[in-house]
Amino acid sequence: MLRQRKLLRIISLFFLVLLTSCSMVKRQYGYVATVPAFSPKNYHDVLTQMGAPDSIAVLNDAFIFAYHSVTIDEPQLGLAIPSFDFFKFTLGSATATHNYHFYAFSLQGDTINLQQNHWQNTLGDSSSIGLIFVVEETVDLASFETKRAANVWGERLLLDINLIEISFEEIVLGKRLDLIGQDY
């Protein structure tokens, strides 16, 4: 009886130590409002229903509004060695849930195409070794953490005209496909 209790205590302590590193890392980039289904005749209808878009692209004879949000869930399971749990080994995987709305208009502003999509993709599995009390990221999300194009647009235009790939005139006059807004 005494031996069983002792064994139970050891097992309980072992699982308590194992549980010390369970983590959930959540991220949300952007927000797409949930709106009732609608059939926009022109871009004014889309702006009224959806608000300002995340991204705007201009082509020769059309322009596009894109709305995009990404939610990332990264559950982690940490493993620590009993009685040496100062370091932990963490296994993690991340899943991204995308919500994407796409509206294309003629240069006169009439709707010529629209699409809405909702999908998930895995961002990979990985592992890390870290100190206890530290929530380590196990999946590389660097592409989500870069500066937004809109916030460095003016800075890029200040580059030497001979060094930049695209001239200011080409961008402003819409002579090329250019995407502005968020670029994740």
Place this chain on the structure above:
Amino acid sequence: MMKKNYQAISFILLSCFLSGCVNYSRDAGVENLWRQPQTFNNGTTTSQQVLAALGPPSQVLAVGKQTLYYYLKEQVTREGLILLIYNETTEISVFDRAMFIFNEQGILVDYSYSKLADKPE
């Protein structure tokens, strides 16, 4: 015996509540003055009035014969709760946007602000 059980339970509870908190936020982009009371009217407001009210836009784009001003403020907040048995961090990036479209004469044709979430998705 009872005393030992209480001690064990107290130890486990104390371990569970030993915790830390993480919290930070950062901003990038222009000041979102469009969230303050502003009066913009389609057909009458000019691009100069928008510039005077909101300052220089983040980006400017030509859409056919129309001109588009795009304002962006990025707000990132991160909160974390670190317990012994469970850790959780949540990072939310909000892209607060305003968009104004002007005709060839610089008169406002349409404008819109991004919709804000009441709570995280």
